[in-house]
Amino acid sequence: MSLLKDFLLQLALIAVITLSYQLFSTERADRTRHAKQVVTFLFGLAVLLCMTFPAHLSPDVRIDIRVVPLLLGTLYGGTTTGIFLSALIMVYRLYLGVDPGLLTTALTLLISMPVILYCRTLFLKANKPKKVVIAVSLSLFYCQVGFILLSIVRDMTVSLLQTNLLYALVASASMLLFTSLNESIREMLARNSKLQEEAKEAEIAFLRSQINPHFLYNTLNSIAILCLKDPRRAEELTLEFSRYLRRSFDFKPIGSPTTLEHELELIQAYLTIEKARFGSRLNVEYEVDAAPGTRVPPLVLQPLVENAVRHGLMSNLRGGTVKITIREEEDASIRFVVEDNGRGMDRFQLESVLVPGESRKGIGLANIGQRIMLLYGNSLQIESEEGRGTRVSFRIPADRTF
Structure with a gap:
């Protein structure tokens, strides 16, 4: 139960950051040169918060769902954001100490990031359902790579297996939730933007229709007067x-x-x-x-x-x-x-x-x-x-x- 509470705390922190990202995207993303930097900062903050408040399996084993902001930041922020977040994870993990977990983290990122960056091109071209599938699949892939590497450097136990299964479940469910949320909000914003453009064009058309007859009326009046004179x-x-x-x-x-x-x-x-x-x-x-x-x-x-x-x-x-x-x-x-x-x-x-x-x-x-x-x-x-x-x-x- 304590392990689940720790994961829920991390989820709450990610949710706050994701909401901030959506608010930023809605209000400013299209009007600032620093949009990508802000997105990188927000998901970088989410990574740090997840790693600062991990779930403790044992005194020497800690686990967190940093993969969620890592994937979200890379898929929505781009290659530069993904590389920055990977470097941030390594620096913070090094700060926590040199142990087998550091090697596991480094190898997991080294193996996973090329796949994530490749799949990002597919992600950007996909529709909403396919984007959700890609995001969830990448989270499961990342968790699987980490699990295999962890089983190599540590003795496999039933408790460790259960923890990794819970970790994969939470990570994939989180990606399902946040990717669906992001895409739903993006679709809503796109619809609103289209409606605003249509309303603006309709109003401009109405205003122009008011101007044209007025000019025609006055011009024809002038010509009518000259016809007599x-x-x-x-x-x-x-x-x-x-x-x-x-x-x-x-x-x-x-x-x-x-x-x-x-x-x-x-x-x-x-x-x-x-x-x-x-x-x-x-x-x-x-x-x-x-x-x-x-x-x-x-x-x-x-x-x-x-x-x-x-x-x-x-x-x-x-x-x-x-x-x-x-x-x-x-x-x-x-x-x-x-x-x-x-x-x-x-x-x-x-x-x-x-x-x-x-x-x-x-x-x-x-x-x-x-x-x-x-x-x-x-x-x-x-x-x-x-x-x-x-x-x-x-x-x-x-x-x-x-």
């Missing part, structure tokens, strides 16, 4: 609008980026139509210091420019200037700024403009803000002063595939 100019703008549609509605996947050059062409097509309507009341300035091939989210700038023109400049008689600034910064990000010297917004409008449905004067801002947040985790920065104009800016990583 200047039919020839209306014809030219219709052709310009047709070129815009061919560039815009290419039906790429939602996550596919466009180029900065393409996005600027769309803006220029839009401004050509609007300038034909508003004439000298609308002035445009460009300050572009970024590669034309820089990848950007589609339809992210045009709604900001449209908002600046319609609600910033054309809401007063004198009109004004919209300035579009695109600059690559030293921190490998692209900074976009759309500013106007129009009517601006008061404090109440500024607070509500990024809330969907709260302000009709901020058409596009809430949608673009949500898209930038979904894609990059960044937010729109809006500065405005009533009577002096509005400035909208945001940053995205340069040439990032999203």
